[in-house]
Amino acid sequence: MKPKKKLKVCGSITKKESLAKISSNIMKHTIVVEANQPYSNYYGKTPDKPQPNSLFLFTERYFTLEETLRFTQNIDICAKNKVNVASAVFLFRNNRVPAIRIKNFPDYQHIKMLQECYVRLGVNFARKVAFEKEALLTVTKCFSLTRIDEGLYLDNDDKNEGYIIVPKRFEFPEFIELMETVKNNSECMFFDAATGGLIVDGRVEEMLRIYSGHLSLDLLKCIKQEISKWI
16 A cells, blocks of 8 residues: 555535525625535434534625635635635526635624625625525535545545545436445445545546545445446
8 A cells, every 4th residue: 555645636526515595694685505414415414513514605706716715815714713715606597606615614693794804805796696405516625635545535624524536527417326326235334425526736536525424444445446346
């Protein structure tokens, strides 16, 4: 086995996201939602905490990851609380709607203040969105990873997340079918998955993000081995 290697890369994750609107402590005529059931396919995950899960601030136009990082690093409350920010796009009724994704935000009471900071930096928020309670989401973000085996990584910021490099890109319906097949025909149980890609050494590596409260090298190897049987 190759020695463990830490790396910081950028990439994207695509998944179905369950959403709930936030109606208090936000700017008038803006739309803010929260991922209210993160990792919904992992049966042991029941989010119950005083701080928000992933927040999405819908914007008038799409902002790249570079723009989103630049804005956010100039907002004190985000820098002090080590907020994780990403660029996001939702697919609502065949309409693509951009957003800024905020993770690790300390509380709900300061969301309006956060929005006001973005406005001062030149961000215009969307006033209307054809909102649905579930949508296909693509998030473009930075990753801090440790390679633990060939094609297998652990997330340095979330001990419950790991990544498997796969030989091809899956269209989302194909990905859903593949994950159902793996879960129903193997001992690789109790995990949530998303599809995506990592940019490593200038090349795109197709990957699956795996979440589990019992994440281990054995689980990642099990899933990787089962995937190889069905593609």
